[in-house]
Amino acid sequence: MAFHPEPVTIGLLFSQTGVTSVIERTQRQAAMLAVEEINDAGGIDGREILIEDSDPASDPVRFKSEAERLIDVGATTIFGCYMSSTRKAVLPVVEQRRALLFYPTLYEGFEFSSSCVYSGAAPNQNSRWLADYLTDTYGDRFVFVGSNYVFPYESNRIMRDLLLHRGAQVLDEVYIPLRHNEDYIERAIARIKAAGPAVVFSTVVGEGSVRFYQAYDRAGFDRSVQPIASLTTGEPELLEVGKDASIGNVTAAPYFSVLKTEANLRFVAAYHRRFGPDHPISAGTEAAYFQVHLFAEAVRRAGATDRDSVLRSLPTFSYEAPQGAVQVEEATHHTSLWPRVAVVGENGQFEIVREAAAPVKPDPYLIEYDKEFQLAAPRTGTRGSTQ
The missing domain is CATH 3.40.50.2300 (Response regulator)
Known part of the structure; x- marks a missing residue:
C-alpha cells in the first residue's frame, strides 16, 4: 500500500510497567489496534499513522518528561494517562506546547483543559x-x-x-x-x-x-x-x-x-485475534480504542492535525463505538457515553x-446532579442482590 509521503505521528503514553500497568497495557494495545485498522484502510486520507511509544511506568514525573519527549519528536497528539495524578502532570505540558491529549479513563470531573479530550466517564x-x-x-x-x-x-x-x-x-x-x-x-x-x-x-x-x-x-x-x-x-x-x-x-x-452490539463483537474479535483470546478488555481499553478513531475522523474532516482544527472538528460527528454511538461535546471536551x-x-x-437507553451527555461539574432529589430519611435494613 502506497501512503502519502507526509505521515501523521501520534504518541502513546501508557505504562507498560508499574502499579497501574495491568490496565494501561490493555489501553496501549487497544490504541495500537485502532491505528492498525486505520492504516489497513488506507490511513487518514492516504496518510499513514506512525506511533511514538513510551513507558512512563506509573510515575507522574516520568509521564511529564515522556510527554515532553513525545512532543519534541513530532507527536503533538498524545493518547494516554490513567491515574489523575499522571493526567495532571501532563496537562501543563500539552497546554504550553499547544499539543492535544486524548484521555481514555474515567475520572473525578471538575476539570476543563483546552488541550484535553476526555473520553472516559464523568461522575x-x-x-x-x-x-x-x-x-x-x-x-x-x-x-x-x-x-x-x-x-x-x-x-x-x-x-x-x-x-x-x-x-x-x-x-x-x-x-x-x-x-x-x-x-x-x-x-x-x-x-x-x-x-x-x-x-x-x-x-x-x-x-x-x-x-x-x-x-x-x-x-x-x-x-x-x-x-x-x-x-x-x-x-x-x-x-x-x-x-x-x-x-x-x-x-x-x-x-x-x-456487550452484544455489532460494533463490540467486531472489536472483541479483532482485539483477541491481535493480542490473544486471554487478553481482557475493559471500559478503559474500549475508550483508548475509539478515541483514536475519533481523532482520525476529526483529522479527515478538518484536513489538518493541529490541536485547534481537531477540536473544532470533533463535535461535528458521532462515532459508533463498541459501547454505542459516542460524541465529544464542544463546550466541555467530554464525551457522551452509555452508563x-x-x-x-x-x-x-x-x-x-x-x-442507559440512550447516550448520556457529560456533566463534569455536576451542574444538574440530583437537583430533583429531596433529601430523604436514612433507609433501614438491606435487601439481597438482584443479580
Whole structure:
C-alpha cells in the first residue's frame, strides 16, 4: 500500500510497567489496534499513522518528561494517562506546547483543559448510576476504601454526597498507598469488619485492587449482601483477582466486554485475534480504542492535525463505538457515553443489571446532579442482590 509521503505521528503514553500497568497495557494495545485498522484502510486520507511509544511506568514525573519527549519528536497528539495524578502532570505540558491529549479513563470531573479530550466517564455517567443501584439493592450502609492519590479522594467526596442524598450513611473511609504492602490491606479489612454490615465502595486501583479483592474474599464477607462496588475494577483486574474472589462484586462503567452490539463483537474479535483470546478488555481499553478513531475522523474532516482544527472538528460527528454511538461535546471536551452497572456472575463474567437507553451527555461539574432529589430519611435494613 502506497501512503502519502507526509505521515501523521501520534504518541502513546501508557505504562507498560508499574502499579497501574495491568490496565494501561490493555489501553496501549487497544490504541495500537485502532491505528492498525486505520492504516489497513488506507490511513487518514492516504496518510499513514506512525506511533511514538513510551513507558512512563506509573510515575507522574516520568509521564511529564515522556510527554515532553513525545512532543519534541513530532507527536503533538498524545493518547494516554490513567491515574489523575499522571493526567495532571501532563496537562501543563500539552497546554504550553499547544499539543492535544486524548484521555481514555474515567475520572473525578471538575476539570476543563483546552488541550484535553476526555473520553472516559464523568461522575454523572458512572457514580450517579452506581449510587442508585447500590442503595436500591443493598441498603444504606457503606465503607469507602481507596488508593492514596487524587482520584479516590475526589471520587469519594462525590459518592458521599450522592449516597447522603439517597438516605445512606458512610461509616468509615480508608486509604491504601499506591505502593502498598499487605499490612495496609489487612488494616483496611479490619476496619471494614469493625464497621459492621456494609457495602464497600472501592477506589483502589492497579495491583492494589487485586490484592484488596483477594483479601476481602479470604475474610469471608457475603458478597450477595455486602459486595465491593467500584468504578475502576474492570475485566483486567478481575482476571488477576480470580473468579472465586470476583463473584458478586459490582462495577459501573460505560462499557463491558460482554456487550452484544455489532460494533463490540467486531472489536472483541479483532482485539483477541491481535493480542490473544486471554487478553481482557475493559471500559478503559474500549475508550483508548475509539478515541483514536475519533481523532482520525476529526483529522479527515478538518484536513489538518493541529490541536485547534481537531477540536473544532470533533463535535461535528458521532462515532459508533463498541459501547454505542459516542460524541465529544464542544463546550466541555467530554464525551457522551452509555452508563451501565454490572455484577460479576457465577461464571466470573460481568452481567449487566442496569443500563442507559440512550447516550448520556457529560456533566463534569455536576451542574444538574440530583437537583430533583429531596433529601430523604436514612433507609433501614438491606435487601439481597438482584443479580
